[in-house]
Amino acid sequence: MSTKHLLKAALVVGLMTIPSFAAAQDTSTGTLTVTATIDSSIGLTFENDAAGVSLAGAGTNAATMALGTISAYEAISTPGVTRSVSASDFTVSSPFGVKVVKANTSSATYTLAAALGSADATNTWKVNATTLTTSNQNLGASYAYGSAVTHTVYLTVPFTASTGAVSKVLNFTATAN
Amino acid sequence: MLGFVLSPAPVFALLITLNFESIAGSVPLTGAGTNSATLNFGHVSAFESLNTGVTRTVGASSYTISTRFGVRTTHLLSLLSPNYTLQARLQSASALTWKIDGVTMSTGAATIATSQPYASTVPHTLSFVVPFSNSAGAVTTVFEVTAIAN
Numbered sequence: 001m002s003t004k005h006l007l008k009a010a011l012v013v014g015l016m017t018i019p020s021f022a023a024a025q026d027t028s029t030g031t032l033t034v035t036a037t038i039d040s041s042i043g044l045t046f047e048n049d050a051a052g053v054s055l056a057g058a059g060t061n062a063a064t065m066a067l068g069t070i071s072a073y074e075a076i077s078t079p080g081v082t083r084s085v086s087a088s089d090f091t092v093s094s095p096f097g098v099k100v101v102k103a104n105t106s107s108a109t110y111t112l113a114a115a116l117g118s119a120d121a122t123n124t125w126k127v128n129a130t131t132l133t134t135s136n137q138n139l140g141a142s143y144a145y146g147s148a149v150t151h152t153v154y155l156t157v158p159f160t161a162s163t164g165a166v167s168k169v170l171n172f173t174a175t176a177n
Numbered sequence: 178m179l180g181f182v183l184s185p186a187p188v189f190a191l192l193i194t195l196n197f198e199s200i201a202g203s204v205p206l207t208g209a210g211t212n213s214a215t216l217n218f219g220h221v222s223a224f225e226s227l228n229t230g231v232t233r234t235v236g237a238s239s240y241t242i243s244t245r246f247g248v249r250t251t252h253l254l255s256l257l258s259p260n261y262t263l264q265a266r267l268q269s270a271s272a273l274t275w276k277i278d279g280v281t282m283s284t285g286a287a288t289i290a291t292s293q294p295y296a297s298t299v300p301h302t303l304s305f306v307v308p309f310s311n312s313a314g315a316v317t318t319v320f321e322v323t324a325i326a327n
Contacts, residue, residue, distance in 0.1 A: 035216070039221065
């Protein structure tokens with residue numbers, strides 16, 4: 001067979017072959033390795049208590065409890081605020097909830113502590129029966145996860161205190177047991 | 178001459194290439210620009226802080242971790258293929274739920290996207306769901322990602 005015939009045969013075969021290759025599925029594959037380390041953690045949120053002041057930011061870990069205008073003898077209009085008056089001071093209080101959720105841990109309970117964000121030389125702050133300072137005070141050592149636990153904040157104001165606005169940050173820390 | 182015409186398959190196989198690319202603002206890939214890359218989320222949890230580029234949504238009983246990665250596919254003869262289909266699968270089964278662009282991954286190939294353009298980095302979202310009940314510890318999963326010329 002001459003060279004001319006070979007080229008012609010090649011051309012014929014090529015024309016018959018190329019369309020089939022063009023139709024064939026052309027693919028390319030890569031591998032993506034994904035790594036992570038899952039850590040245990042717990043999350044704390046403040047929750048409304050039905051008998052207490054409605055929190056701004058309920059359901060988050062940064063809430064505000066506005067007690068409104070308080071005094072020893074005038075009416076207190078803020079729903080959820082309770083008052084008691086003694087000989088030299090008065091105390092207002094409100095319940096609120098703390099909910100702690102756990103993730104990726106076998107911990108069964110948690111410890112709750114609270115502290116004032118800054119010292120208060122005039123008023124006294126308590127959570128439940130515990131007087132707060134700027135150092136963490138233990139509020140309980142075996143709280144259950146997953147549901148709001150009711151606590152009550154108390155603010156005691158001496159009759160000698162000046163009138164005016166009061167604002168205080170209370171920091172809460174939950175620690176997995 | 179006949180031999181050349183009858184065995185062009187290897188040439189065609191080289192027409193399409195797939196590389197993984199980093200996406201700005203997301204977790205950077207080790208091996209970006211190649212077809213074998215690693216994406217390390219680092220330490221993840223439901224409530225603690227996360228690495229830059231990692232996002233999280235927390236639900237009642239689980240949380241979802243996500244970031245983005247890019248796929249860049251090229252084709253030497255674009256006349257033969259206007260675009261490509263992207264598929265992915267897990268190399269082995271995982272106790273966690275993995276998704277790419279919202280498509281749940283398994284060991285069987287799943288289509289992530291169709292009509293993907295060549296020669297540009299297309300971002301995709303990779304996410305996985307961690308139940309609160311899942312044990313802490315290291316997680317490694319390998320994805321096979323395949324571009325199929327259309």
